Amino acid sequence: MKSPLFFTVIYLSCFCMSVNAQTTNAQTTNAQTTKAQSANVQRVNVQRDVESAIVEQVNKDMPLSLQELKQVVNINSGTMNFPGVKKVGLIFKQQFEQIGFDTKWIEGSDFDRAGHLVASYGDRGPKILMIGHLDTVFEANDKFQSFKHLGNNLISGPGIIDMKGGDVIIVSALRTLKKLGLLDNVRIQVIMTGDEERSGKPLNVSKKVIIDGAKWADIALGFENGDSDIKTAVVARRGYVSWLLEVTGKPAHSSQIFREDIGYGAIFESARILNDFREQLSNFEMLTFNPGLIIGGTEITYQEEKAGGDAFGKSNIIAKTTQVTGDIRTLSYKELADAQKVMQEIVSDSLSHTSAKLTFFEGYPPMARTDGNEKLLAMYDEISQSLGYEKIVAVNPRRAGAADISFAAEHVSMALDGLGLMGAGAHTKDEVADVTSLGKNIHKAAILIHRLSLAK
Numbered sequence: 001m002k003s004p005l006f007f008t009v010i011y012l013s014c015f016c017m018s019v020n021a022q023t024t025n026a027q028t029t030n031a032q033t034t035k036a037q038s039a040n041v042q043r044v045n046v047q048r049d050v051e052s053a054i055v056e057q058v059n060k061d062m063p064l065s066l067q068e069l070k071q072v073v074n075i076n077s078g079t080m081n082f083p084g085v086k087k088v089g090l091i092f093k094q095q096f097e098q099i100g101f102d103t104k105w106i107e108g109s110d111f112d113r114a115g116h117l118v119a120s121y122g123d124r125g126p127k128i129l130m131i132g133h134l135d136t137v138f139e140a141n142d143k144f145q146s147f148k149h150l151g152n153n154l155i156s157g158p159g160i161i162d163m164k165g166g167d168v169i170i171v172s173a174l175r176t177l178k179k180l181g182l183l184d185n186v187r188i189q190v191i192m193t194g195d196e197e198r199s200g201k202p203l204n205v206s207k208k209v210i211i212d213g214a215k216w217a218d219i220a221l222g223f224e225n226g227d228s229d230i231k232t233a234v235v236a237r238r239g240y241v242s243w244l245l246e247v248t249g250k251p252a253h254s255s256q257i258f259r260e261d262i263g264y265g266a267i268f269e270s271a272r273i274l275n276d277f278r279e280q281l282s283n284f285e286m287l288t289f290n291p292g293l294i295i296g297g298t299e300i301t302y303q304e305e306k307a308g309g310d311a312f313g314k315s316n317i318i319a320k321t322t323q324v325t326g327d328i329r330t331l332s333y334k335e336l337a338d339a340q341k342v343m344q345e346i347v348s349d350s351l352s353h354t355s356a357k358l359t360f361f362e363g364y365p366p367m368a369r370t371d372g373n374e375k376l377l378a379m380y381d382e383i384s385q386s387l388g389y390e391k392i393v394a395v396n397p398r399r400a401g402a403a404d405i406s407f408a409a410e411h412v413s414m415a416l417d418g419l420g421l422m423g424a425g426a427h428t429k430d431e432v433a434d435v436t437s438l439g440k441n442i443h444k445a446a447i448l449i450h451r452l453s454l455a456k
Ligand SMILES: [Zn+2]
Pocket: 133, 162, 163, 196, 224, 403
């Protein structure tokens, strides 16, 4: 009887030892888990503290950000006002130098524009390209020239959301990170172009700085106003090309129009072509096209640099010549090629005694929707919600115009645009900004860069 008991005892003791061993292992694992958890909690707390410090610093500097916005909005920088564009560029240049960036001004004489500003910082960590532009659509002779407080958190001014506000967000976010010592594990290149609204030609020269910056970078962030909705950001943009339609007809006395040997004249033929464009291109889902300028008559002159011209004609003379300029926007190269084919077919189907020629020029490439862009959007959305701000979703590409980031997007693993100042009425005299979006979007941009700098 001893033996069984003995064995039982042995067994029990083995069991106990094994239980003890398991307990010890479990305790160790628990202890490790608890340690890891508490390290994690600690990390989250530290992270939260850092992000709160960012928000606090941005808020403290808000009067400065607003003052800087007012200053640049009050300087006319219509694309063709080269001294104005450069003046705005040199103000930002100085602001970047004050926070330790290397800067350079690239003269624009090779592409007939004012030039571009480039500012760089850092020698380790992920490489982020931040894109802005200095020019606006409001030229020196425009009536809309100055910054105004409108009350109800609204401010107005030419280019305030498109996109001097975005430029100020870039500077303010980087200055905040620099002040808090958070800019050492990230490499930044800021490019503010001087010709976003009217690109210098040839495009491969004027956009070289953006393409080179994008080839260098891992991530591209654009600070345009997107569709001016704080609840959206841009992961895909349509590309565009501009076109010129030149039409000629047979001049004669108006009383003879429609005669077999005289025909319809240049203006009727232009109207036919444009109407056919409208009817047939409306079948393309993501496409828009727009004739922006038309000049017709007996004699016309068109000056590209003025985006305008003169016409002479009389109501009793059949129009001899017409020119129409416009653009076409698509989400893919294929859609563009298909549309161009349709347009050329319409143009070649001339009314009698008229002829027409349609020329397409270089344009902006489409920014395709990619997983990387979606991932960046998800990060940005998470940041916005963690701050108690809006949920952010992708903007419908039909609602976002082309932008410089389109030249960068295909060269980086992640790209996101529409991070700028929000408001309404871009490109019109009613352009206004919502001041509350200035602080929010500086907070979000600074925290996004900080979080990207922590990513391994
Ligand atoms: Zn813009």
